[in-house]
Amino acid sequence: MWSLFLRDIRLSIRAGGGALTGVIFFLAVIATIPFGVGPDLNLLARIGPAILWIGALLACLLGLDRLFQADREDGSLDLLVLGDDRQMLALTVLTKCLAHWAGSVLPLVIAAPLLGLFMNMEPIGIGATALTLLVGTPAITFIGAAGAAVAVALPRGGLLISVLVLPLTIPVLIFGVSASYGAVANPDPFLQPFLILAALTLFLAVLGPVAAALALRHGTD
Amino acid sequence: MRLIAENLGGERGGETIFSGIGFVLEKGQALIVTGPNGAGKSTLLRVVAGLLPVAAGRLLIEGGAEDFPSVASACHYLGHQNAMKTALSVAENLRFWRDFSGADFLSAEQALAMVGLDGIGHLPFGYLSTGQRRRAAIAKLLVSRRPLWLLDEPTAGLDKASEERFGGLMREHCSEGGIIIAATHLPLGIEGAQGLAMGEAV
Numbered sequence: 001m002w003s004l005f006l007r008d009i010r011l012s013i014r015a016g017g018g019a020l021t022g023v024i025f026f027l028a029v030i031a032t033i034p035f036g037v038g039p040d041l042n043l044l045a046r047i048g049p050a051i052l053w054i055g056a057l058l059a060c061l062l063g064l065d066r067l068f069q070a071d072r073e074d075g076s077l078d079l080l081v082l083g084d085d086r087q088m089l090a091l092t093v094l095t096k097c098l099a100h101w102a103g104s105v106l107p108l109v110i111a112a113p114l115l116g117l118f119m120n121m122e123p124i125g126i127g128a129t130a131l132t133l134l135v136g137t138p139a140i141t142f143i144g145a146a147g148a149a150v151a152v153a154l155p156r157g158g159l160l161i162s163v164l165v166l167p168l169t170i171p172v173l174i175f176g177v178s179a180s181y182g183a184v185a186n187p188d189p190f191l192q193p194f195l196i197l198a199a200l201t202l203f204l205a206v207l208g209p210v211a212a213a214l215a216l217r218h219g220t221d
Numbered sequence: 222m223r224l225i226a227e228n229l230g231g232e233r234g235g236e237t238i239f240s241g242i243g244f245v246l247e248k249g250q251a252l253i254v255t256g257p258n259g260a261g262k263s264t265l266l267r268v269v270a271g272l273l274p275v276a277a278g279r280l281l282i283e284g285g286a287e288d289f290p291s292v293a294s295a296c297h298y299l300g301h302q303n304a305m306k307t308a309l310s311v312a313e314n315l316r317f318w319r320d321f322s323g324a325d326f327l328s329a330e331q332a333l334a335m336v337g338l339d340g341i342g343h344l345p346f347g348y349l350s351t352g353q354r355r356r357a358a359i360a361k362l363l364v365s366r367r368p369l370w371l372l373d374e375p376t377a378g379l380d381k382a383s384e385e386r387f388g389g390l391m392r393e394h395c396s397e398g399g400i401i402i403a404a405t406h407l408p409l410g411i412e413g414a415q416g417l418a419m420g421e422a423v
Contacts, residue, residue, distance in 0.1 A: 003320035007309065014308040075302025078272055079318070085294035086323050220272045 001091060005099045011070075012103030022059040023107045029055040030115040041120045048119030049129045049180035053173055055115070056108050056133055057140060061165060063104045064144040065151065065158035067096060068216065072152050081216055089213040093145055097209060101141045109133045128183030128190065132197060136176040139201040142208030143168045149215035172200055222248050222284045222368055224269075224292070224400055230277030231261060231268040238264045239419060240277055248368075251391070251401040251411045256419030262404035263301070265419070266371045269402060270298045282369075288324070289368060296369040301377075303358035307347030311338070311357050314346055315364050322365035332363040337386060351378040359387060370394060372403040385410065 012019040033051050034044060071077040080092050112133050116126035147165040151157030175197040182190035223245065230240035239261035246252055254262045267273045269280060271293040282292050289295035305314040315329035327335065333342050336356040341349070349357060355378045362370060370391075376384050388410030391401055395411065403409055 003317050007306070007313075007317045010313070011306055011308055073302070074306065075300050075304035076306070078270075078298060078300060079304050079322075081272065082270060082293045082296070082298055083321060085291055087321065220267075 001087065001095045004087075004092065004095045005102075008096055008099030009103050012099070019103050019107060022062050022104050023111050025062055026055050026059040026108050026111060027115065029058065030118055034118060045120045045122065045125070048116060048121040049125060049184075050177050051119060052112055052116060052129050053133070053136075053177050053180070056105075056112065056137060057169060057173055059108050060105055060137055060140045061144065061162045062158075063100070064141070064148050064165070065161050067100055067145060067148040068152040068212075069148070069157065077152070077216070078220065081220055084217070089217060090209045093149070093209040093212045093216070094205065097138075097141050097145045100145075101138050105137045105141060109137060122184060125180065125184040129180040132176045132179045132194060135194070135201060136172050136197045139172045139197075139204045140165075140169050142201075142204040143172075145208050146211040146215065149212035149219065152216065153219055172197065175200065222282065222289070222295075222398070222400065224280075224282050224369065224402075226269070226278065226280045228278035229265075229268065229275065229280055231264045231273060232276040233264055233273070237276065242417070242419075243278070244415065244417060246400045246402070246415070248398040248400065249395045251395055251403065251414035252417055253409060253411070253414045254402065254404040254417045254419060255406065260419040262419055263373050266298070266300075266373050266402065266404055270296055270371050272298070285368075292369065295367060296371050297362045297365075297367040298371045298373075299358060299362060299375055300373050303346075303354050304361070305346045305354070305357060307345065309346060310343050311346050311349070312342035314357070315342075315360060318361050319364040322367075324366045325364070326366040327363045329360075329364060332360040333357070335363055335390065336360045337383065352380055352383060355379055356383055356387075359390070363390070368399050370399060370401045370403075372401065372405075374405055375403060376405065376407055376409065 037043060068077060081089060109130060112130045113126045116129060144165050147161040151160045154160060175193045179190055179193040179197055182188040182193060225245050227243050229242040231238050242265060244252055254265060256262055268275055269292060282295055285295050312329045315332060319325055330342060333339050336359050338353060338356055376387060391411050395401060
């Protein structure tokens, strides 16, 4: 499993891996918001956490279609599915999700504090948003894996995955943003939504890979 | 170890591709599947591997013991695609499959030497020619031990010398008690192999 993780990380870093595509998309979304909204600093600070979360969510979805498709095109996916007896397919999927998250989504989390400055956010708000992104984005990857597995055989599956996955990511978005607001707006709680967000991630870490493994197993042709 | 197929049928997308295929392969035996394009050779191999459901009849492996309880766990499947990443080096690719498949056999370097590719393990897989890619994919069969080899047109793109070398590897595999099922149009140079001619496309 470790070797699969390393292989996917290497692939995402090397040429054509597209690890930076998400970050650049994220940057583009966040950098254009102040121009669109106007120079109202208070407004920017207020909507900052939500904009960061929406940007990160969309950037997460961007690279998901390649999660299994690249392996399908070169025939690796057949062998990963055949290895089910030795390396449980759900664990293989989980490993691929973690590698995808570390390779493509973790850079977004690292870039988020910098982009938070563009939105005139307070340091504590920036910290809280980065923390909620760190905890919440794996959930998006796990849900996305199930969508990617369903759409793996489709040539232009990227949009379909986004449409399939987006409604399911709404709870993650709601609790991520409300926890981020809770850290800055005083009467709102931080810990409760944050713990629900963590619970969502743990829950989906089990459900997503199992669902994706089922879809992959029955989707081979 | 023995592989038995009885009255096997396969379908793709709800359409029957073949039916009534039966064979018994003992240790050390090979089966060469021939037939025109669209006869269902690849489908048969994918059904045997377990990538497609068995539509009719049954397929079982006997004497696999704990190591190889199912056909999928006992087989190497070499499909049309090479299952190697173009961005990684040949040796990295092979080492990955060695770690992932378990049951280590040869090291990546030894396996490359067996297919006549020694000294190019450091090159990215994407830089290789078609024939070299196929040979690297064949080296994948050697890095972990599996008794059953399922080969789909294994010699596509190989030159004469490589074909003969691969014939030698297959004979060695059979003499060590392995089983081979190969779909091919070209003679593979395995003596005493059973033949299975699949009919016209339905």
